[in-house]
Each structure stands twice: as C-alpha cells, then as structure tokens.
Amino acid sequence: MAQRDTYGLPLSTTSDEAAALYREGVALMLSAWPDAAEVLDVASDADPEFALAHAARARLHAIHSETAEARSRVAIARKKRVRTEREASHVDVLSLALGGQSQQALASALAHVERWPRDVIILSLPLGAFGLFAFSGMADHNQAKVELCARHAAAFPEEDWWFLTYYGWSLAENGVVARGRAMLERAIELRRENANTAHALAHAMFESGANDAAEALIADWLPDYPRGGILHGHIAWHAALVALERGDADGALAIYADKVRHSVSQGTPINIISDAASLLWRLQAYGHAVPEGLWQDAAAFARKAFPRPGHAFVDSHMALLEAATGDSAGLDRRIAALDEMVGNGALGAGAIVPTIGRAALAFAGEDYGGCAHILEPMAADVARIGGSNAQREVIEDTLLVALMRSDEATKARALLDRRLHRRPSPRDSRWLSGLAA
Template sequence: MAHFDNHGLSLSTASDVAAAHYRDGVALMLAAWPGAGEDLDAAIAADPDSALAHAARARLHAMHAQLVEARARIAVAQEKVTAAHSEREASHVDVLALAVNGKSQEALKAALAHADRWPRDTLILSLPIGAFGLFAFSGMVEHNQAKVDLCERHAAHFADDDWWFLTYRGWSLAENGEVARGRAMLERAIELRRQNANCAHALAHAMFEAGANHEAEALIAGWLPEYDRSGILHGHIAWHAALAALAALERGDADTALAIYDGTVRHSVSLGTPINIVSDAASLLWRLQAYGHAVPEGLWEDAADYARRVFPKPGHAFVDPHMALLEAATGDRAALGRRLTALDELVAKGAIGAGAIVPAIGRAALAFAEGDYAGCVHILEPMTVDFARIGGSNAQREVIEDTLLVALMRAGEVQKARALLDRRLHRRPSPRDTRWLTGLAA
C-alpha cells in the first residue's frame, strides 16, 4: 500500500502506523502544538528506517534549541536514506541536514531550489519563512518582501483551505505592509484549525501592524488558555499581550505588562526557547524603561543572569543586540565592551551576515543607558535601513526604532522626532505614537 504525507507526497514506508504518526507529528510541528515529538517518536518506533521521520524529529529538536539531539538525529536520517527513497525524500533530508547543522546560507539556497521542484513539501517550504526563518536570519534588508515573493510564487499549489499555507502567507503579507489582506488569511486559517499556535501568533502580529491593540489583547486572552504552557510559543504569545498593554490607556498599562511578564514570559516560568525568552525579556523591560516606567528591582539582573547562561558567546545577529540591551541596562560595561570587540572582529571577517548594525545597536544602547541621547542618535540615525538585517519580526525590532525615537526627543531633536513619528503613524496607527506626536506639537 502506498503512503503519502499531508500534501500528497509519497512516503517510503511500508507501515500504516508510521505514516499516520508522521503525518500527525508534522502537522503538530507546523502548528507549534504540543505532541509532535510523541507522534514522531511513534513513527520511528513503527518504522526505524523511516528517514523522513528521523529528519522531522531532528527539525523539532532544532526548533526547541536541542542542538546536540538535532544533529545526532539528522545524522541517523542521512544514514537511513537508501535507493528505495525518492529523489524528493533524499533532497528533503539533505536540506534539513544543512539547516540543522547551522549551514544557513547553503540551507536557504537548497530549500528554495527544493521548493521550486516540490512546492508542497511544507516542512522544507517552512524553513525560509517566519520571524526566525532562513530569510529573516540571512542578513538581508528586504527579507519581508522575500517571504511574500516565495509564498506568492507557490500559492497556486495550495488549496484555499490549507490552514498551514494561509498562516504563513497571511503572516508574510501582514509583516510586509499588506495588513488587511494578510489578516483576512490568518483569520480564515485559525477558523480552519484553532489549535494552531503559529496562526494565533501571526494574527497577534497582524493586529500589532494594524495598531489593533485591544483586539490583540482580546485574541490572546481568549485563545492562550487553550494552549498548554509546554507549547513552544506560549510565553512569546503572552509577550504580545504585554506589548498591547503597554500601548493602552493614557501612558500605557505597565502594571498589566509586568504581571504578564512575571507570570508567563520570564525565564523562571516560561518553557519557550532561549532565543525568545531572552529577546522578549530584554525588549519588554527596555521598552518599559524607555517609555518612562520603572522596572522593578532585580528584574534586569535576573534576565541578564539567565541570558549569560544560555548565550555565553557572541555571534548571533538577533541575540547580540538583546544581550547588549541587558548589559547596558545593568551597567555591565565590561561585558558589553567584550561583546562589542568580539562582534567587530566577526563583522570584519564577514562572519555575521547582518554586518555593522549588530555592534552599532550595542553602542547605541550603552549611550542611551548612560544618558548620551545625542550619541545614541548619532549611531542609529544613519543606519535605520539596516535595522531589519538582524532578523526577527517588525514587532521585535521596533525596540531599536523606539530607542532612536526616544533618544531624538530627549536630545531635543523635535523636527526629526516628528518626522519619524509621522512615518510610523502612516505605516500603522499607534496611541502611544499619537500621544508623543501631540506632546511634541505642544
């Protein structure tokens, strides 16, 4: 009996049980829903020679930042590929091996080539897209447009009711400025499969882009209780609710944001991945302080201690700016100095695709924390086009633009601050930006 995956691509297994568990495990993984590991383990138990099941398990380990396990498992997958496997399956394993082993540029090139031949191979098509995908971490400025282009190129291969493709096409569109169109796709996707954390997350992003903070809070409040805390995105989706709270009321609801942080986002309670825990903590606490709210005693140090443990070495274009925020906020000039020296060397070697913007953000953060707002502006203002190079989402990177904006206001650069606020308000409505613009006009 022939077996197929969720999108009709053949699977080289003789086991009905293995095929069923593989389909379920991949669907759960693509939805960021708990249980994927158990299904993929069951697929491997039913057919230990299933190369794709081993490869999918490796990908899941990598998503959970379990790199030792991921690399061991993808090596097994490569060993299991035989002449009995199709060309598509062999390529599938090869692409995942590049990604799991950290060969990002090669993985991106291979994933795009694979998708051109087998566009319905969703596990491979998923690699370039998303806030932490291969496009986002490629160092390119226009990675939002690249994600849209990829989705549009292959849209004809997916049905109008494909919950996974609607999720990532909608999110890509919303991040790239087509907010209403993208949001409509996301709302359709979550109707089709409510147990889809990637879609709830993407919909929170679309609402952020629309300035719909109250809707984002309502969405998360109504949906998050259905998502087990073990879900990889649980703490990060709660972070979106904290961002929405900061945009509320006259000056922002800092108490609600801090309560969310304390109960769901901080490392001692979150079961998310280190990259999300560190970036969410650094950017939320930095925003609180920049917006004029007090950060309770000990929170900065607690976040910084955790961050040092999980990211002991510099070299990641998205992580290092957030580490720099923590080091600047805690006044650890020595640690930040060592980081900047190392980053300068890596940039000079071409080892960081994002380039000079990464250490520049660290220097700007230090200037801002020490009250040198003119110095912060001097560093960041000429590099605004490069902010996107560090990867992540618009919502995550906004902390850098906020730092520049607040620095402009505190440095007395009223005209420049108003121009930046005008551009932001043209892009999306924001009660906070409106308040700031009104204050500058006064």
Template sequence: MTRFDSRGLPLSTASDLAAGRYREGIDLLLSAWPGAAEVLDEAIAADPDFALAHAARARLHAIRTEVAKAKARMAAAEEIVARRGTERERSHVAILSLAVNGQSAKALERALAHTETWPRDVLILSLPLGAFGLFAFSGMADHDQARVDLCERHARHFDADDWWFLTYRGWAHAENGNVAHGRALTQRGYDLRTNNANAAHALSHALYEAGAHEDAERLIESWLPGYDRSGVLHGHIAWHSALGALERGDPERALAIYADHIQPSVTAGMPVNVVSDTASFLWRLKAYGHTVPAGLWEQAAAYSAGYFQKAGFAFADVHMALIAAATGDKAAVEERVKALMGLVEAGALPAGPVVPAVCRAALAFAEEDYAVCARILEPVAAEVVRIGGSGAQREMIEDMLLLALMRGGEAAKAGQLLDRRLHRRPSPRDTRWHGLLAA
C-alpha cells in the same frame, strides 16, 4: 502500497502507523502545538528506519536549542535515507541537516531549489518563512519581500483551505506592509485550525500592524488559556499582550502578564524568544517611563548567560547587548561589539555593521547619553531590518532612536519620525508622544 504525507507526497515507510503518526506530528510541529515530539517518537518506534521521522525529530530538537540531540538524530536520518530514500527524501534530509548544523546560507539556497521541484514539501518550505526563518536571519534587507515572493510563487500548489499555507502567506503579507490582505489570509488560516499557535501568533502580528491593539489583546486573552504552557510560543504570544497593555499605558497589567507568562522562570519557550522577549519588554517598560521591579533584569541576565555567548547571531546579539547594558555590564557589550566588528571586517556577519552599531547605541542609551545614541542609530536606521525577527520586535530599536532624539533635544527630527509612524500604523503611545512634542 505507497503511503503519503499530509500534502500527498510519498513516504518511504511500510508502516501505516508510522505514516499516520508522521502526518500528525508534522502538523503539530507546523502549528507549534504540544505533542509533536511524542507523536514523532511513535512514528519512529513503529518504523525505526523511517528517515523523515528522524529528520523531523531533529528539527524539533533544534527548535529547542538541543543541539547535540538534534545532530545525533539528524545523523541517523542521513544514514537511513542514503540506503532507502527517494530523491525528494534525500534532498529533504540534506536541507534539514544543513539547518541543524548551522549552515544557514546553504540551507536556504537548497530549500529554495527543493521547493521548485517539490513545493508541497511543507516542512522544507517552512524553513525560509516566519520571523525566525532562514530569510529573516539571512541578513537580507528585503527578507520581508522575499517571503511574499516565495509564497506567491507557490500559492497555486496549495488548496484554498490549507491552514498552514494561509497562515504563513498571510503573515508574510502583513509583515511586508500589505496588512489588510495579510490579516484576511491569516484570519482564514486561524479559523480553519485554531489549535495552531503559529496562526494565533500571525494574527496577533497582523492586528498589531493594523493598529488594532485592543483586538489583539482580546484575541490572545480568549485563545491563550487553551494553549498548554509547554507550547514553545506560549510566552511569546503573551508578550504581544503585554506590549498591548504598555501601548494603553497600563504597566501594572503588562507586568502581571510578564510575571505569569514571560519571565524565564515560568516559560517553556525557545531560548531565542525568552532572551528577546524579556530583554525587549523590560527595555520598553523602563524607556516608556515606568519602573522595572528589582531583580527582573538580573533574572533575565542569569538566564541569558546560558545562551548566545558567541557573537554572530545578529538578532540574539542585539538583545544580549540590551541585557548587558541594562545591568551595567559595559565590558560585556564592548567585548561583543569588538567580536562583531571582527566578523564584519572578515565578511562573516551577513547582517553587517548595523549589528555592532545597535549594540553600541543600546549601551549609550542605558548610560543616558542620548545624543551619542541618536548619532549611532540615525545612519543605520534603514538597515535594522537586517537583524531579522518581526516588525513588532524591531520597533524597539526605532523607539530607541525616537526617544534618544526626544531626550537629546532633537525635537524636529523626533516629530518627523513620529509623523511617519503614525501614518504607517496608529498607536496610542505615539499619539501621546506626539502630544508631548507639540506641547
């Protein structure tokens, strides 16, 4: 008897228990919900020769930056699938292996080809999508549009009530500027499965892009208590709420959220989220004219010392440079910039020269050399999208340019940038800044 996954694709296992646990584990993984590791372990215990369960477990290890464990589990999946896997399963495992082993460009190429044949293989389709997906970290300038195109190409293969596809299709549209449509799709996905951190996250992004900051805060305030702190997105979703408080000019509330949910000592988030969320929150707090309590930057630096020391991961590079600049470690910023420039010259940095430029600008901003900061950022502003992440995350760099222009005596340029931002997305903070310029 053939057993199937949650989207109707056949599985090479003779165990009903293993198949059932695999279906549950994949849905937990795709919803960033606690328990996926334990459930997938049960699938493996029920059938130790179930290659896809091993591969999914490797994916979870990779998400947690548990590299050695991910590679070991992936090797087991590859050995098993070679002797008892279908064509789809061999391709599935090969793509996850490329991703786990850091071959992102090849993984993206293979994933796109795979989904043309098996579009409902959702774990593979998920890889190019999301703020930290293969498209986002590809260095492409048009990765937002690429996500939309991928979702629309395969939309006909999914049911109207597929909560996972609705979530990612909606997020793709909202990030690409079609905010109303994206919000409606994401809301539908969220309503179908509220125990889904990716849906809560995507909906908070859609609300942010729509300028509905208070709605986003209310959503997170009501939803977050039901999401266990062990969930990988717990701290990051709280980060969105903290940004909302800063938008309203309430640093005390923002700092309380940071202390309770975001700082390294309290979060179980993915390292890339912990580094970027702490760096960007503390940077915003200071840049917006508030006091960063003593020790917070140093705590962020101590945590980040264990990750992303090697240059080349653009999104992490920018945030590591922010932390180094904020803590006065000029040598660390310069060393990272030198390494990044070497990668650029070798054609080995997909995001290109914008990455070292942003790192240099962060150092100039920290040293209050605003004219230099603006001079560095202006020529590359349109290329910042190449570092990946979401629009909300990258907005910090646009804020850096805007504040550098305002503080460096370039009021006219700052006003033009503010006008464009207010047209794109209403913001209480931008309204306040516009008033300051007008005065």
C-alpha cells in the same frame, strides 16, 4: 498501497501506522502544539527505517533549540532507507540547516521547493521571523518571504491552514496587512489548535494598530494553549505590548511575571531572552520603573544561554541587557568581537549589530544625543538582524526616545509621522502631541 504525506508526496514506509503518525506529528509540529515529539517518536518506533520520521524529529529538536539532539537525529535519518530523490533532498537540506550552514541551506531549500513546493517542512525553513530568510542578513527579507509564498501559492488548496498562516503572516509583515490578516483569520478558523496562526495573527493586528482586537484574541485563545506550548510565553508577550501601548506598566509587568519570565516560560531561549530584553527596555525607555532584580535576573539567564557572540538577533538583545545592567565591560567585549566578525565578513547582518550595542550603551548612560548620532544613520539596516517588525521596533523606539530627549523635535516628529502613517498608535499619538505642545 503506497503511503503519502498530507500533501500527497510519497513516503518511504510500508507501515500504515508509521505514515499516519508521521502525518499527525508533522501537523502538530507545524502548529507549534505539544505532543509532536511523542507522536513522531512513535512513528519512528513503528518503522525504525523511516528516514523522514527521524528527519522531522530532528527539525522539532531544532525548533526547541536542542542543537546536539537535532544534529544527531538528522545524522540517523541520513543513514536510513531513502527511496525517492525528494526524500534524499529533504534530508540533505535539513542536514545543512541543522548543521549551521545557513546560506547553503537557504539556497538548497529554495531549489528543493522549486521541484517539490508541497514539501512543507522544507518550504517552512525560509519563512517566519526566525527562518533562513530572516536570519540571512538581508534587509528585504519580508519581501523575499512574500515572493516565495506567491511563487508557490498555486501548489496549495485555497484553504490550506498551514499555507494561509505563512503567506498571511508574510504579507502582514511586508505591509499588506488587511489581506494578510484575512488569511490568518481564515487559517485559525480552519485549525484553532495552531499556535503559529494565533501568533501570526497577533503580529498582523500589531501591524494595523488593532490593539483591542489583539488583546481579545489572546485573552480568548491563550487559555486553551497548554503552558508547555513553545509559544505560550511569547504570545503573552504580545499581550504585554498591548498593555504598554495603553500605558499600563503594571499590567505588562504582571504578564511578564506570570508567563514571559524565564522561570515560568517553556519557550525557546531566543524568545525568552528577546522578549525579556525588549519588554524591560521598552518599559524603562517609556519612563516606567523596572522592579529591582528583573534586569539582573534576565541577564544572568541570557549569559548562560548564549555565552558567545555571533548571532545578530541575539547579540542585539544581549546588548540591551548588558547596557541596562551596567555591564559596560561585557558590552565592550561583545562590540569588539562583533566588529571583528564584521571585518572578516563573518556576520551577515553587518555593522548594524555592533552599532546597536554602541547606541544601547549611550542610551543607558543618558547620552541621548550620542545614541541618536550613532543609531540614526544605520536605522534602515535594523531589519538585517532578523526577527519580526514588532520585535525590532524596540530599536526604533530607542532612536525615537533618544531624539525626543536630545531636543531633536523635528526629527522625532518626522519619525512619529511615518509610524502613525503605517499604523495607529495611542502611545505615538501621545508622544506627538507632547512634541507639539
């Protein structure tokens, strides 16, 4: 009998064991759950010629920021037996994505899922906060994700936990929060051992200002997620944001020390660095003290993890770290390199990235009027750096605090009104009341 994956697509293996392990390993990978690597490795051992098992392992290496290993493993997949056009295309798309050819990978992934929409590893590539759409430099990547999911919704059962997760998250990020949250709540009922759904649900709750619900979700769910889970530290970061929303700086710092800081988190470098930079920057911008050494510790880790500029989302957070630690020379070099990339058309997100660097430098130097002057004209382009709404809000917070501290009360009130219209926020309400006093 022909082997098939979970979604009914044929698999080029005759091994029942390899096929079963592949289905299990892919489900674990799509859930961001530990043991996916071990299961996919055993699948490859059960049938060393099974190309898609190697391809899935390559994708998992990439998720864990193991770039060299990912490229090596997808090269192995290309050499293995591939019996169907779909599998050959699957491997080709992954080769482009893992080889750093992001624009070509996005175009190829979209073409691939037009023919095989249920090929979820490929459909997942454009989706999420760190997917090909988010890191394409597009300003409207949230809308693009919704449209992609809507286009292929008919290919999936109504209660497919994976599709509900990514469609629900895409909707919530794009402002259709109630519908997105309902999908995510159903998805986590269908598969509780799914860190991607718990993470996406925390985002949906953030989008609606449901802080108590987010705190309860994380407190109930996170203890059952192994500390080795790739999203453990990042989901805890969401709890730290809730604490900050209440004004509980000590609570946020305790979460940071226990679960988010690089010395305790087993997440990916991009999450560890962005979580550290954005949380510590928020603390300081909101008027709380950052304990001595935390900035320097985070910056030292970040410099080793990302020694060269060229990634819009990373560079935006590196700018916060360099500005906060007083590394103006390092930040000047980064800005100059980014300006050159923008001029050469080599940075898809464009001028917003060096602009964030300049604004961060002004803010750290207490030139709040200068910061607002730099950042305000470019504020609409911040989405182009990628990531999620919650992650990017640190840049909007910077502009907002700069406006408040430079006596631009009218502009600050207008920005707060827009934010409060989108979602209730105790912190924003306190700020608005202070401006009215």
